[in-house]
Structures are given as structure tokens and as C-alpha cells.
Amino acid sequence: MAAIKIHGVPPSTFTRTVLLACHEKGIDHELVPTMPSEITALNPFRKIPAITHGDLVLYESTAILRYFDRTLPGPKLWPEDSVGIARCDQWISAICDSLVNTALRYMASRYGFLPVPAEMRQQYLDKTAEVLPIFDRQLGCTRYLAGDTMTAADLFLAPLLFYFPDIPELKAVADRAPNCARWARDMAGRPSVRATEPQQKPRLAA
Amino acid sequence: MATLQIYGVPPSPFTRAARLACHEKGVDYELVSTPPGGTAPKNPLGKIPMMKHGDFTLFESQAIVRYVDHTFDGPPLWPKEAHAAALCDQWLSVVCDSMVQTALAGVIAPRFGILPGTEQSIQGALKRSERVVGIFDKHLADHRFLAGEQVTAADLFLVPIFFYFPAIPELKALGEASPNCGRWVREMGARPSVQATDPQFRGLNR
Secondary structure (H helix, E strand, O other), X not given: OOOEEEEEOOOOHHHHHHHHHHHHHOOOEEEEEOOHHHOOOOOOOOOXXXXXXXXXXXXXXXXXXXXXXXXXXXOOOOOOOHHHHHHHHHHHHHHHHHHHHHHHHHHHHHOOOOOOOHHHHHHHHHHHHHHHHHHHHHHHHOOEOOEOXXXXXXXXXXXXXXXXXXXXXXXXXXXXXXXXXXXXHHHHOOHHHHHOOOOOOOOOOO | OOXXXXXXXXXXXXXXXXXXHHHHHOOOEEEEEOOOOOOOOOOOOOOOOXXXXXXXXXXXXXXXXXXXXXXXXXXXXXXXXXXXXXXXXXXHHHHHHHHHHHHHHHHHHHHOOOOOOOHHHHHHHHHHHXXXXXXXXXXXXXXXXXXXXXXXXXXXXXXXXXXXHHHOHHHHHHHHOOHHHHHHHHHHHOOHHHHHOOOOOOOOOO
């Protein structure tokens, strides 16, 4: 029985980020399928994923990845030098703020999880189209978000970007981002990405 | 000239979090007044604060506070022990997600005239704020500060949001109904860092 249990579901982008980190670091883990409505005992804020490790209950995926990287062996998910660390942290925040509040909300509204007026949905899409080029420019300068090696920042971007092709309007945004496409091909070749591919994807709402 | 520049404006909660970190660590810094959208070394996402240290520029307040903590002497802003550090990361992330999405973006910013909002959207956000603040209040009943007995980065991100509560009648009432948050506010309010960064701001409309 694995010491680390991950409570979440594979289609959740943040659950996938945590699963990706386990695969990249070679952490033995068990996925306990848990929907947000079922997680209250572990996370009163009702968000997935959460993990348990011995006595420790931990939620918020950025905190979980940092905990893995500090305490468990395997390839490092953050650079070693302070400037590299800061760049990695910066891109993680940029994803979890600017891209999550635009692209992820757009996806959630298209999949019927987030009922919002059409006008607001359009704003999410317009903002996504403003924000993605910033990532595209960075990936035109460096192979991965924080430099020449893959870091935690890439593990936050991958689950989001891999949904873009499934939604025509987001696919159109991604088609104008050639460096993101090159990065997505690089990432898609990783065993961690293949092992965490959601078997069931949500369907677009009518 | 100070070795570190923070680009932002005092009323911005995230600018204040970055400044609080500098004050707590005793880092000599210069605040370069920069409204959002007009950052001097341009943040592609148009957000404040930004930090400049020599020729290194960094955006995203969490990344800035972590960088300041790694790079400068002074009291550490994260606990050393791995579980405590993870819980600090967790609470920091909860502040920047759940608290920001409800009380800050949903109530404070529209009431201050900074973000759009309708009376209906504000009332909805107030309901969600009550739930979130309730969880913080319960946590602060058993913990002197968010991550334990010491002030950490998590507290520094909560200060700028909680300290706006008295300016908004419904949030003032919510704060007064949350005795443990009230105790925490009094303790934090006595700190020189909190007094030195008081924005004296009560909204654009007043």
C-alpha cells in the first residue's frame, strides 16, 4: 500500500499536476477517486486534490509539489539557484492566476461546470487570447518555462494546455502559439504525461 | 540607493505583502510608485508588484516574497521543518486563491470601485466570504498564526486583505463575528511592518 494517497480525479488539472509530479519524481502513490463534494473532511475549502502522507493532510497543489520536492528523493522539480527558483515560482503563479482565471474558467464554462453569462464566457476567451502569447514568447526563448530543464512550472501548464485542442475556440488560440505547440510536443513525449492522460474527458455542453 | 526596488502602489494588497516581507526581514528597499498596467520594467501580464534586484526583475508577489526570503538575511518567513513549511505553503495558497476570489475580488475591489460588480454579485461573494472566513477563524482558534506559533509569509498575505474589512460595513460585521480572526488582527496590527505599510486607502469613490 502506497504511503502517499492522492485524493482527486484524473480530469482535474490540478490533480493531474500532482500525479505528474509523482511520476516525474518516481513517488509511489495511490489515487483515491474523490470529487470536490466529497473532500470536505480533508479540505474544508472543498477543492481537489488533497494528499495524505502519514499524519499529514495537505491541500493546495503548489504546496503539495513543494512538499514532495523538499522531502522525497527523485529529480528536483525546482532549480537549485535562487534566480532559477524565482523564475520557476513566477511562472507557477502566472499560470495559477492569469491562465487559470481565464482559460480554465472558459473550459469549465464550456464543459458546463461553471454556469456564467455568455458575455463573461467571452471575456474569459478574450483574456486567454491575451495571456497565452506571453507564455508563447517565453517558450520561444527557453525550452521549458523556467529554462532549459523541465520544472514544476511545466507540470502546472501541461494539464491546462492539453485541453486546448478539445475545445475549438481554444484550439484556435493555441494554433497561433507555435512555441507552445513545440513545448506541448516535447512534454507529450514524457512517460509521466502519458501515464496521467485522463481516460474520461468531460464533454462539451450544448 | 536601496539594493531592491518594489514597483507598485501602497493600496495594492499584493504590493503590501511584498513590502511587509521586506520590513519583516529588515531589507532596505525603495517603493517605486507604479499603478497597475504601467510597470516600468514591463510585466507582460500588466500586474503589480514587480521587483528589481540589480539587473534581475521578477513579477508575482509570491515569487518575490520567496526570493526575498532566500536572498536576504533576517528572520525567515517560512518554517524550517518540512511539515510546518508545507502548511505555510498551503495557507499562503488558500489566502491567494479562496480569500482573494471571495472577499478581495468579489467584495472589496467592487466596493472600492476598482473592479466591476453588481449588488447581486457582491452579495454572492459575501456569502462565500462568510464560509471562507469561518474556516480561517476556526483554524486561528488553535493556531496563534496561520502556520503555527510564528508569523510566516502566509500571515503577510492575509494582512492586506483582512485589514480592509473595517472599511466595508458587511465585512466589518463579518470580522467582528470572527473572534479568533479579531485576536489575530490585533496581534498583527501591533507589528511595526504592518503599521509602516498602512495604505490609508478607503476606495476610489470616497
